[in-house]
Amino acid sequence: MADNQAVWRINRREFLQGLTAAGIVAGVAPGAIATAHAGADGFGGLPIDETLIAKLLQAAMAKGGEFAEVYVQDSIGTNVSLDEKKIRSATVGVSRGVGIRVIKGLKIGYAYSDDFSAEALLATAKTAALIAGGDGSWQPQPLKPHMAKSISPIEVSPADVPVEKKVAMLLAADEKARSLDPRVLQVMGRFADVGVYRLIANTDGLLIEDRDVLSRLSISVIAADGNDRHAGFFGGGGRVGFEHYRTFTPELIAERAARMAVDILGATSAPTGEQTVVLGNGWAGILLHEAVGHGLEADFIRKKTSLYTDRVGQQVASEHVTVIDDATLPNERGSFNVDDEGELPQRKVLIENGILRGYLFDKLNAKLMGGDWKSTGSGRRESFRHFPMPRMSNTFLGPGKATKDEVIGSVKQGFYAKMFGGGQVDISNGNFVFEVAEGYLIEDGKVTKPVKDAMLIGVGPDALTKVTMVGNDDELDPGIGTCGKNGQSVPVGVGLGHVRIEKMTVGGTKG
Amino acid sequence: MMDAKKVEAINKLVGKVKSAGADQADAYFEWGRETEVTARDGEVENLKQSTGTGVGLRVFYQQRVGFGYTSDLTDKGLDDLGERVLAIARQTAQDENNGLPPANLLQPRNKMPDVFDEKIVALDSEWLAKRAIEMEKIAKAHDPRVKQVDDVGAGSYVAEVALLNSEGLIDRYRKTYLWMYTSVVAEENGDKQSGWFVDQATHLGEMDSAEAIAKEGALRAVRMLGAKKIDTDVMPVIFDPPMAKSFIGGLIAAINGDMIYKKSSFLLDKLGQPVASPLVSIYDDGLLDKRVGSRPFDGEGLPTRRNTIFEQGVLKMYLYDMYTANKAGAAPSGTASRGYDSLPSIGRTNFYLPAGKTSPAEMIKGIKKGLLVNRMMGSGANAVTGDYSRGAFGFLIENGELTVPVQEVTVSGNMLKMLADIDAVGNDLDWRGSIGAPSIRFANLTVSGK
Numbered sequence: 001m002a003d004n005q006a007v008w009r010i011n012r013r014e015f016l017q018g019l020t021a022a023g024i025v026a027g028v029a030p031g032a033i034a035t036a037h038a039g040a041d042g043f044g045g046l047p048i049d050e051t052l053i054a055k056l057l058q059a060a061m062a063k064g065g066e067f068a069e070v071y072v073q074d075s076i077g078t079n080v081s082l083d084e085k086k087i088r089s090a091t092v093g094v095s096r097g098v099g100i101r102v103i104k105g106l107k108i109g110y111a112y113s114d115d116f117s118a119e120a121l122l123a124t125a126k127t128a129a130l131i132a133g134g135d136g137s138w139q140p141q142p143l144k145p146h147m148a149k150s151i152s153p154i155e156v157s158p159a160d161v162p163v164e165k166k167v168a169m170l171l172a173a174d175e176k177a178r179s180l181d182p183r184v185l186q187v188m189g190r191f192a193d194v195g196v197y198r199l200i201a202n203t204d205g206l207l208i209e210d211r212d213v214l215s216r217l218s219i220s221v222i223a224a225d226g227n228d229r230h231a232g233f234f235g236g237g238g239r240v241g242f243e244h245y246r247t248f249t250p251e252l253i254a255e256r257a258a259r260m261a262v263d264i265l266g267a268t269s270a271p272t273g274e275q276t277v278v279l280g281n282g283w284a285g286i287l288l289h290e291a292v293g294h295g296l297e298a299d300f301i302r303k304k305t306s307l308y309t310d311r312v313g314q315q316v317a318s319e320h321v322t323v324i325d326d327a328t329l330p331n332e333r334g335s336f337n338v339d340d341e342g343e344l345p346q347r348k349v350l351i352e353n354g355i356l357r358g359y360l361f362d363k364l365n366a367k368l369m370g371g372d373w374k375s376t377g378s379g380r381r382e383s384f385r386h387f388p389m390p391r392m393s394n395t396f397l398g399p400g401k402a403t404k405d406e407v408i409g410s411v412k413q414g415f416y417a418k419m420f421g422g423g424q425v426d427i428s429n430g431n432f433v434f435e436v437a438e439g440y441l442i443e444d445g446k447v448t449k450p451v452k453d454a455m456l457i458g459v460g461p462d463a464l465t466k467v468t469m470v471g472n473d474d475e476l477d478p479g480i481g482t483c484g485k486n487g488q489s490v491p492v493g494v495g496l497g498h499v500r501i502e503k504m505t506v507g508g509t510k511g
Numbered sequence: 512m513m514d515a516k517k518v519e520a521i522n523k524l525v526g527k528v529k530s531a532g533a534d535q536a537d538a539y540f541e542w543g544r545e546t547e548v549t550a551r552d553g554e555v556e557n558l559k560q561s562t563g564t565g566v567g568l569r570v571f572y573q574q575r576v577g578f579g580y581t582s583d584l585t586d587k588g589l590d591d592l593g594e595r596v597l598a599i600a601r602q603t604a605q606d607e608n609n610g611l612p613p614a615n616l617l618q619p620r621n622k623m624p625d626v627f628d629e630k631i632v633a634l635d636s637e638w639l640a641k642r643a644i645e646m647e648k649i650a651k652a653h654d655p656r657v658k659q660v661d662d663v664g665a666g667s668y669v670a671e672v673a674l675l676n677s678e679g680l681i682d683r684y685r686k687t688y689l690w691m692y693t694s695v696v697a698e699e700n701g702d703k704q705s706g707w708f709v710d711q712a713t714h715l716g717e718m719d720s721a722e723a724i725a726k727e728g729a730l731r732a733v734r735m736l737g738a739k740k741i742d743t744d745v746m747p748v749i750f751d752p753p754m755a756k757s758f759i760g761g762l763i764a765a766i767n768g769d770m771i772y773k774k775s776s777f778l779l780d781k782l783g784q785p786v787a788s789p790l791v792s793i794y795d796d797g798l799l800d801k802r803v804g805s806r807p808f809d810g811e812g813l814p815t816r817r818n819t820i821f822e823q824g825v826l827k828m829y830l831y832d833m834y835t836a837n838k839a840g841a842a843p844s845g846t847a848s849r850g851y852d853s854l855p856s857i858g859r860t861n862f863y864l865p866a867g868k869t870s871p872a873e874m875i876k877g878i879k880k881g882l883l884v885n886r887m888m889g890s891g892a893n894a895v896t897g898d899y900s901r902g903a904f905g906f907l908i909e910n911g912e913l914t915v916p917v918q919e920v921t922v923s924g925n926m927l928k929m930l931a932d933i934d935a936v937g938n939d940l941d942w943r944g945s946i947g948a949p950s951i952r953f954a955n956l957t958v959s960g961k
Contacts, residue, residue: 078599080602084773086603086604086606087602087603087604088576088603088604088606089576089577089578089603089854090577090578090599090600090602090603091577091578091579091580091599091854092577092578092579092595092596092599093579093580093581093852094579094580094581094582094583094588094591094592095581095582095852096581096582096583097563097582106551106552106554106556107554107555107556107557107558108556108557108558109557109558109559110557110558110559110560110561111559111560111561112561112563113561113562113563114563114564114565114582114583114584115584124561127560127561130558131555131558163599163602164602167602185773185774185775186773186775222773222775222895224774228896229774229775229895229896230895230896231893231895272743272921272923272957272959273743273959273960273961274961300661303551303659303661304658304659305659305661305696305705307703385561385563387557387559421890422889422890423889424888424889424890424902426705426888427705428659428661428696428703428704428705429702429703429704429705431888431902431904431918431919432888432902433888433889433891433901433902433921434889435889435890435891435900452896452898453891453893453896453898453900453923454900455889455891455900455901455902455921455923457888457902457919457920457921457959458919459919486662505740505919505920505921505959505960505961506959507900507901507902507920507921507922507923507959
């Protein structure tokens with residue numbers, strides 16, 4: 001609900017990172033969680049109980065719906081921003097409301113309310129019910145509340161850490177980045193953390209509650225040398241305690257960001273045309289996320305939009321390619337204790353040695369596609385204002401056998417895409433683009449000159465058949481990714497080891 | 512619409528934080544009603560209807576700034592907000608440039624642009640459903656190669672915004688917004704292509720018909736069937752109006768006064784210089800009737816106005832909010848954007864390049880070998896360096912005619928040179944949304960393919 005509503009929700013799947021993305025992650029934070037819920041008697045300290053939830057489900061089913069669900073969210077977060085060597089602003093935000101979904105056949109009715117009065121919530125349930133367009137009734141079943149088991153152990157919730165400590169981290173990062181090189185011109189930083197309480201109840205008798213935290217420290221640097229200016233970026237976090245930043249320190253993040261900005265100064269323009277490309281490990285897994293992952297989300301499969309429709313069991317990539325989506329990894333940004341439909345997280349092998357094994361399902365698409373398909377615990381949503389869709393969690397390439405040096409050493413002349421900016425994909429044909437934030441030439445098996453403003457463009461399934469080497473140095477990105485789909489942003493993880501791809505198109509300014 | 516009692520409660524909150532020690536404060540309150548319908552197989556697929564509210568509170572405390580927001584407008588919710596924001600403000604740095612706009616800048620308002628249409632308020636979900644179902648039917652029937660209408664919908668948003676500050680400002684306005692879109696997948700000989708089209712308007716009468724939107728969406732998919740990669744070359748390139756809009760949109764970050772102050776824009780030190788081709792003028796105008804970006808006042812309460820950004824190629828101004836204007840010793844541009852969940856920041860209103868004299872057909876005619884770009888991917892416009900590199904789709908132009916569809920190439924250049932290289936501006940100005948532009952032609956751009 002910004003000033004100018006953006007309506008570019010259609011088929012735009014953008015991957016965002018960096019400071020802009022930090023803005024997207026609902027900021028939430030310190031000290032607030034404890035106080036918000038202390039001494040309250042309802043669920044999560046909110047004015048709701050089993051009786052009211054049952055009433056809402058009953059009202060939602062009154063027009064002949066087949067399934068109804070109540071989703072309650074209460075999140076509180078903080079966001080501290082550094083600019084020009086000082087804390088420019090600090091924000092504390094509360095986002096709290098109830099979303100009610102009713103399903104009949106292919107149809108979804110959805111309504112939400114940020115007013116927790118029983119009248120407002122009942123009116124919301126009645127609005128959602130209208131989609132079914134008939135008459136019906138539902139006998140409330142006894143709901144058995146239980147708390148989701150946390151898969152992400154933490155010592156200190158970022159919510160309980162005084163803002164002063166978050167401020168201190170940003171100032172330390174600023175000092176470090178500036179100390180590294182006199183060409184560092186600007187340092188901007190942000191620490192954002194959010195604590196989220198969720199409750200999901202439905203007409204199958206489920207009532208599950210969850211508490212989780214998410215945080216991220218990100219630093220961007222602009223370096224200048226004469227008229228030559230470049231930006232560098234690094235950051236990370238996850239569903240981690242504040243102790244995470246004792247090892248993933250602000251200084252370390254600042255150094256990576258500053259090096260990236262400084263190293264590109266004086267870089268040449270990217271050579272254009274088809275080349276052998278080596279992807280760096282970690283965040284470059286965004287290529288997998290865009291080029292393959294979105295095409296395996298079951299809504300695109302059910303609607304037959306995706307080019308992976310009806311291809312389970314077929315060879316869709318080279319034998320070196322195994323793709324896994326795993327929401328169960330402790331403390332990772334894309335993980336969760338329970339999905340936004342109340343299903344437990346899973347590890348899914350989507351492509352195994354090049355053979356397509358399955359898709360990512362939410363409950364609705366699994367049901368509509370029939371057969372043996374079941375939810376893979378991939379139903380996710382941005383907030384109570386949105387209904388769930390099948391989404392990725394942490395998506396990565398299974399490790400290969402080659403070392404990093406072997407992968408790079410195998411290339412006589414090529415392009416090393418170490419760090420990406422954002423990317424985008426067209427699900428129907430797999431066309432994708434990626435901005436390369438940090439790239440280098442490879443000459444005679446060695447990484448040599450830095451290259452600026454390059455981009456990779458290709459067709460997903462085609463690129464996957466051209467993967468000829470996969471490194472054993474696989475790792476997940478440090479926790480920076482936010483994925484957008486149909487106007488909804490959710491935190492995700494991506495990863496891979498160093499990968500060699502033949503004949504990819506590199507776009508740049510040099511002919 | 513907005514509950515007057517809530518406005519009063521928020522006004523009290525602003526007063527309360529001031530009595531609790533704040534130097535100044537302002538609050539941005541938004542009420543909105545959203546309805547959206549999508550269709551599939553001749554029926555309603557999704558129906559979403561809700562109303563929501565939110566309030567953002569900005570507090571200045573000893574030259575520091577704190578901010579908070581909440582969707583909880585109960586008395587307790589508002590009290591908690593005030594306490595939290597006052598507490599967090601203490602953690603930020605002192606900066607003499609922080610503060611509300613001075614009273615003499617807040618008045619007079621130039622005008623109340625017409626951004627509210629009772630006809631949109633009156634639209635119900637059935638009306639939207641009918642349009643969505645109609646668009647799906649028309650898109651499917653448009654061409655046998657249309658295999659999927661994968662996303663088709665219509666939605667409306669009715670909102671009221673109030674801005675209040677501790678200097679006594681209470682101002683509000685209402686706005687309406689309607690959007691309709693069709694997204695299509697076409698298929699032939701194993702090749703799949705997607706196409707989509709969206710129209711958006713503040714008034715029902717400004718909206719394209721469901722038929723026109725559906726046909727355009729289908730056309731955009733079908734015409735790309737059989738698209739090929741072409742050889743890397745330097746050639747004249749035309750951006751169609753949606754792509755020209757995207758290009759000028761990329762300039763907004765480069766005229767952002769904060770980026771200028773930080774010497775982080777390729778348009779630094781270019782004020783008063785003939786940076787762009789003399790064919791190029793660009794305006795930011797918040798007062799236009801029936802345009803999505805119009806509003807009577809900006810996110811800090813400053814009157815909106817018409818700003819001249821480029822005049823016949825000469826760069827005339829940068830954009831500033833109050834804080835960066837204070838810092839840079841410049842005047843605020845009345846373009847601050849703000850949502851209830853964010854601090855005001857340097858923004859824009861309606862940003863546009865007016866129509867030129869050349870028809871799109873004449874533009875193509877003059878080209879021996881070139882590219883017409885009608886879709887791009889990725890956001891490769893670097894405001895710091897001016898480097899521009901994006902995935903591009905469109906048509907090859909050979910001997911003055913469009914020949915084969917093109918995909919999997921990138922167009923790249925530097926925006927400074929690209930601005931100077933514009934050698935034709937079309938007479939086909941297209942709005943739809945808050946950025947407007949006609950077709951533009953660049954004399955030479957790098958197209959990377961095979």
